[in-house]
Amino acid sequence: MxxxxxxxxxxxxxxxxxxxxxxxxxxxxxxxxxxxxxxxxVSVDPYLRGRMRDEKSYIAPxxxxxxxxxxxxxxxxxxxNKNFQMGDFVNGxxxxxxxxxxxxxxxxxxxxxxxxxxAYLGVLGLTGITAYLGLDKIGKLERGExxxxxxxxxAVGSIAGQIGKIKGCRVVGIxxxxxxxxxxxxxxxxxxGINYKTTDNIKKAIAEACxxxxxxxxxxxxxxxxxxxxxxxNKFGRVxxxxxxxxxxxxxxxxxxxxxPLLIKNSILMQGFIVRDFVKxxxxxxxxxxxxxxxxxxxxxxxVVEGFESIPQAFIDLFDGKNKGKMIVVV
Amino acid sequence: MxxxxxxxxxxxxxxxxxxxxxxxxxxxxxxxxxxxxxxxxVSVDPYLRGRMRDEKSYIAPxxxxxxxxxxxxxxxxxxxNKNFQMGDFVNGxxxxxxxxxxxxxxxxxxxxxxxxxxAYLGVLGLTGITAYLGLDKIGKLERGExxxxxxxxxAVGSIAGQIGKIKGCRVVGIxxxxxxxxxxxxxxxxxxGINYKTTDNIKKAIAEACxxxxxxxxxxxxxxxxxxxxxxxNKFGRVxxxxxxxxxxxxxxxxxxxxxPLLIKNSILMQGFIVRDFVKxxxxxxxxxxxxxxxxxxxxxxxVVEGFESIPQAFIDLFDGKNKGKMIVVV
Numbered sequence: 167m168x169x170x171x172x173x174x175x176x177x178x179x180x181x182x183x184x185x186x187x188x189x190x191x192x193x194x195x196x197x198x199x200x201x202x203x204x205x206x207x208v209s210v211d212p213y214l215r216g217r218m219r220d221e222k223s224y225i226a227p228x229x230x231x232x233x234x235x236x237x238x239x240x241x242x243x244x245x246x247n248k249n250f251q252m253g254d255f256v257n258g259x260x261x262x263x264x265x266x267x268x269x270x271x272x273x274x275x276x277x278x279x280x281x282x283x284x285a286y287l288g289v290l291g292l293t294g295i296t297a298y299l300g301l302d303k304i305g306k307l308e309r310g311e312x313x314x315x316x317x318x319x320x321a322v323g324s325i326a327g328q329i330g331k332i333k334g335c336r337v338v339g340i341x342x343x344x345x346x347x348x349x350x351x352x353x354x355x356x357x358x359g360i361n362y363k364t365t366d367n368i369k370k371a372i373a374e375a376c377x378x379x380x381x382x383x384x385x386x387x388x389x390x391x392x393x394x395x396x397x398x399x400n401k402f403g404r405v406x407x408x409x410x411x412x413x414x415x416x417x418x419x420x421x422x423x424x425x426x427p428l429l430i431k432n433s434i435l436m437q438g439f440i441v442r443d444f445v446k447x448x449x450x451x452x453x454x455x456x457x458x459x460x461x462x463x464x465x466x467x468x469x470v471v472e473g474f475e476s477i478p479q480a481f482i483d484l485f486d487g488k489n490k491g492k493m494i495v496v497v
Numbered sequence: 498m499x500x501x502x503x504x505x506x507x508x509x510x511x512x513x514x515x516x517x518x519x520x521x522x523x524x525x526x527x528x529x530x531x532x533x534x535x536x537x538x539v540s541v542d543p544y545l546r547g548r549m550r551d552e553k554s555y556i557a558p559x560x561x562x563x564x565x566x567x568x569x570x571x572x573x574x575x576x577x578n579k580n581f582q583m584g585d586f587v588n589g590x591x592x593x594x595x596x597x598x599x600x601x602x603x604x605x606x607x608x609x610x611x612x613x614x615x616a617y618l619g620v621l622g623l624t625g626i627t628a629y630l631g632l633d634k635i636g637k638l639e640r641g642e643x644x645x646x647x648x649x650x651x652a653v654g655s656i657a658g659q660i661g662k663i664k665g666c667r668v669v670g671i672x673x674x675x676x677x678x679x680x681x682x683x684x685x686x687x688x689x690g691i692n693y694k695t696t697d698n699i700k701k702a703i704a705e706a707c708x709x710x711x712x713x714x715x716x717x718x719x720x721x722x723x724x725x726x727x728x729x730x731n732k733f734g735r736v737x738x739x740x741x742x743x744x745x746x747x748x749x750x751x752x753x754x755x756x757x758p759l760l761i762k763n764s765i766l767m768q769g770f771i772v773r774d775f776v777k778x779x780x781x782x783x784x785x786x787x788x789x790x791x792x793x794x795x796x797x798x799x800x801v802v803e804g805f806e807s808i809p810q811a812f813i814d815l816f817d818g819k820n821k822g823k824m825i826v827v828v
Binding site for chain 2 (some may be wrong): 216224313389401407409410413421424425427429430432433434439440445446
């Protein structure tokens with residue numbers, strides 16, 4: 167049989183296990199042109215929370231009673247498609263099923279000779295590419311500038327900060343525990359860190375950590391940390407609005423200080439960043455990241471959880487910051 | 498004697514005549530290399546309200562007890578500078594004085610043969626250039642897109658809308674009276690208009706007037722109209738944050754719905770626009786505007802008030818929307 171995870175209810179506020187349902191179905195058989203995939207590694211990511219809402223967005227919402235999906239590395243265990251062979255590993259947006267059929271569209275083969283397979287969900291996958299292209303396309307980070315990163319100990323943030331260091335910038339990270347602050351400084355080479363949970367005045371803390379102001383803010387969290395960052399932006403500053411995890415579980419639209427006076431005052435750019443808008447740039451980005459990885463210029467952390475049945479809890483744990491770096495479920 | 502207008506107090510909320518002080522000083526005499534200028538036309542603009550606050554911004558704040566300044570067309574009535582002759586007219590940021598001395602730096606000669614002198618404060622001056630470069634540098638408006646403009650009957654908005662029509666776009670304007678709505682449609686060729694003062698639901702009104710959504714929003718007002726526009730932006734929409742007149746007289750920082758979820762959802766760009774950031778582009782912009790003016794492709798309105806003593810009231814009247822198009826004081 168084939169285990170499948172469905173969206174049972176649209177979560178209200180923070181997702182809970184009750185929002186997910188395990189079911190079983192017949193193990194599918196590939197037809198001509200199709201391949202049978204066995205799920206190996208499942209990426210769980212904060213942005214999936216957005217797809218659980220019933221609203222139009224950059225990607226269709228999940229449907230209640232239907233399987234969830236995310237970035238998955240799977241093994242080809244049967245192939246009726248000449249482009250794939252048994253034993254190949256592929257990366258793509260796939261369903262939360264132990265086994266599934268694909269016609270191969272949207273799948274990329276990954277080679278475990280170049281890097282551990284899991285890396286293709288993280289530093290060499292959408293996570294690393296998100297960090298790289300956000301800085302490249304919107305941040306336009308220049309040597310000598312100051313880069314501020316929120317969610318700095320997270321999967322995207324930790325890579326964004328390291329890219330900032332490679333580019334010759336002062337890099338300051340914001341995270342939610344002393345342990346995370348130590349990690350971003352010691353493991354990822356950030357110049358300074360701010361623990362937002364123990365800081366009375368985050369705006370002042372940013373000002374102190376960024377004596378030359380903030381040129382680029384890589385935002386993964388939104389909310390009050392974004393407000394504090396905006397107040398510290400330099401003339402011509404750029405804000406990469408990559409995520410807003412602080413707001414994802416809110417049930418009502420949130421209010422905050424109006425941004426337009428600050429934007430005008432300092433000619434600041436804010437732009438929503440969705441990595442899928444830049445698919446044509448994925449190849450070069452991945453190549454650059456692979457090179458840095460090989461040169462030991464970037465490192466990464468993973469939190470690996472075991473078992474297909476652990477996928478929903480691993481997702482929920484993201485919102486409590488329980489992951490160190492990229493959260494991956496090995497099936 | 499020489500009359501001068503000083504900033505008496507920093508206004509609290511909406512400026513009033515009590516915030517200004519008239520004084521007299523000796524009529525100055527130009528030294529070697531200097532010219533004596535007689536003020537002819539004075540531009541009053543909403544952005545001056547920002548300079549009345551004691552805060553760091555893109556341009557130094559006015560000082561209490563010191564003369565105010567704005568865009569002015571003046572006549573050279575005495576010259577000890579070989580670059581200027583008696584009878585020349587110049588355009589620049591000058592003080593609110595009947596007569597003043599300059600060394601010529603920052604002044605541009607204007608020729609009344611090409612256009613009425615007042616036009617150099619409006620359509621051919623910073624006003625028109627602001628409309629043009631905002632659309633060009635941030636809006637990147639493309640044929641067939643929908644352009645939404647707030648403050649549409651104002652000096653900048655009415656030109657921005659006309660440029661949108663020249664570029665082959667659907668253009669919708671927001672303004673605060675039926676008379677203004679008639680004017681933007683009949684005189685300036687907007688496709689539709691929304692009177693925000695009589696509209697219950699501005700978000701819905703925008704959706705109806707922009708059936709294909711909004712691609713570019715030229716914002717002169719900020720606040721709740723910006724919120725409603727953002728909710729109607731298309732994927733990859735661009736917001737030109739040129740002004741926020743609805744907030745200029747607020748004494749406390751204002752709050753509103755957080756923008757970051759919407760920016761991310763639709764890959765929207767918001768950018769503060771200050772025309773002075775693009776000084777090197779002024780020449781080509783003015784040339785294009787002059788050509789359109791000559792070809793009768795753009796028209797403009799002015800509200801002309803007479804007398805040096807009327808300058809403060811003309812400025813105050815901007816915040817009650819008493820101007821039709823560009824507000825100018827003829828001295």
